[in-house]
Amino acid sequence: MNVLHNIESKKKLKKEIFSDNVKRITLSFYKYFFIKDPFYFRNLIYINFNKLKILGRVYIAEEGINAQISVPYNFFHTVKNFLKKIDKNFKCIYLNKCLEENKKSFWVLVVKVKTKIVADGISNKNFFMNFSQKYLNAKEVNKMLKEKNSVLVDVRNNYEHKIGYFKNSVKFPGSTFRQQIKLILNYLSKFKEKNIILYCTGGIRCEKVASWLIFNGIKNVYQIKNGIIGYVKDAVLNNLSVNFKGKNFVFDSRMEEKVTQDILSNCKNCNTPNDSYTNCYNDSCHILMIQCQKCSEKLSNCCSSKCKRKIEA
Secondary structure, X not given: OOOOOOOOOHHHHHHHHHHOOOOEEEEEEEEEOOOOOHHHHHHHHHHHXXXXXXXXXXXXXXXXXXEEEEEEHHHHXXXXXXXXXXXXXXXXXXXXXXXXXXXXXXXXXXXXXXXXXXXXXXXXXXXXXXXXXXXEOHHHHHXXXXXXXXXXXXXXXXXXXXXXXXXXXXXXXXXXHHHHHHHHHHHHHHHOOOEEEEEOOOOHHHHHHHHHHHHOOOOOEEEEOOHHHHHHHHHHHOOOOOOEEEEEEOXXXXXXXXXXXXXXXXXXXXXXXXXXXXXXXXXXXXXXXXXXXXXXXXOOOOOOHHHHHHHHO
8 A cells, every 4th residue: 555645754854865875856847727636636646756756845736736846867757757647737847957956955755735836815716827928038038128118026925035036126025925916916007008027936926926917907917937947047058148146045955046146135143245044943933044154153053042042951
């Protein structure tokens, strides 16, 4: 009988993955399509990913699939072929490779059924995904950024764009996508006649925002193809200028990928230029923060003297 969930401790698995020499690559992919039985689909994904020693996070809902996974390098094509085989909607699936290869990103496989693959807070029952927006490659992005009729919109959370972003892009406060999408619609309602360019990490949030904008009467909606990751790789491959500065925040143990040498943020404690994210070692706090090496050593990897005293007590 197949075990359909992880039975080992996360601590043990983390130790094992960081000590082995298996070359891995971090991939992300998503697809909006109707899944009749998400639980059956979830089990199918888990069993086969587990056999291939794939680690990571996969969310499945009736509206589709959202995945960030760490794959043994030799299994890249095996994964792609498996996805194509289980559903026709995966025929043209694009697996977005990370910017920095062979770094440990996950140490456990988690596959969950969710209400939505991206929690958006949209309750309008008449809303549906609309894929009539246009996708821009790096060359097209760079060209449109020079046009006065373009509005570039960052649909990521505040802690993401804190360490990296496109210059002159519109950013919104908020630490969840649910908060962001409401603010974005209200703000962009006054720019209906302009070309609106959306960007996020890999594209999944842009798909939802673009559809929501179109549903609410905003027609000139574009998105950067395959997100920041796709843009940077495309620009580098074609020897184009990279207009994204700093680091790209990612939702795994790496936390960030360096795009340029620009440091756009500061240490939480001493305010010196820094862009390295970490979590406070005090489990009752565990706040996500930017902290320099000097302050990390001084505070024993904690966000404050108070938290340091707690872990040392």
